[in-house]
């Protein structure tokens with residue numbers, strides 16, 4: 366008798382390489398003082414208000430969160446002035462990225478387009494899902510080639526990922542360029558969702574001029590992702606959110622694990 370074998374495409378994967386924790390670096394290199402710059406955590410730490418909310422609600426840890434986190438999704442929908450039916454929350458935006466790929470793209474059938482380099486979770490989860498990966502190199506000055514990205518998309522393309530401001534380059538494309546990419550894709554790849562990952566938007570020089578969320582209703586084929594891990598300093602609680610077309614939000618709640626956003630993350634947020 367032998368153990369069942371893991372799918373070949375999973376065996377071929379390079380796992381996500383997380384930044385080492387301070388304790389791991391201390392132990393590995395025998396250092397006393399470590400200043401961690403990996404992982405883009407917030408050096409100011411979690412807000413005292415969020416810490417107080419976590420302490421106040423610690424006694425709730427024995428409860429399951431309310432299914433679908435409605436209090437949180439409604440508060441976030443108010444914050445961004447969007448319909449609550451479009452708001453989804455996940456165990457970090459990582460979970461939302463993974464679920465979008467698995468909801469939209471079928472293995473061996475569909476393709477996903479992203480930049481090279483880019484936030485590594487997009488290509489890793491695409492490979493996990495068995496989805497063809499198409500990548501467009503950043504230009505020498507680190508700007509994104511949106512015409513190149515659009516040229517890689519076709520009828521098989523179900524997702525196109527753009528990070529703004531970008532990780533790892535820091536490039537922050539003008540909003541008009543991102544909106545133009547959405548229009549190009551609507552023509553070239555009518556089944557594709559443009560996922561605009563705004564994890565670092567609070568650090569942009571002028572958010573009102575760069576975020577798609579500051580420009581009225583989102584185009585039909587666009588989803589925007591945000592996270593509590595960066596500017597809000599709550600990476601360890603794992604909470605991200607997305608504003609997605611309402612038909613996709615419906616599918617999202619069908620396939621998200623029911624309690625993946627925990628009660629303390631919800632209270633802190």
Ligand SMILES: Cc1ncc(COP(=O)(O)O)c(C=O)c1O
Pocket residue numbers: 404405456457458459460484528532562564591592593594600603604605
């Ligand atoms: C561009 C980008 N998107 C998403 C994430 C993941 O954020 P979360 O902690 O919400 O899963 C990161 C984390 O480094 C990131 O750099």
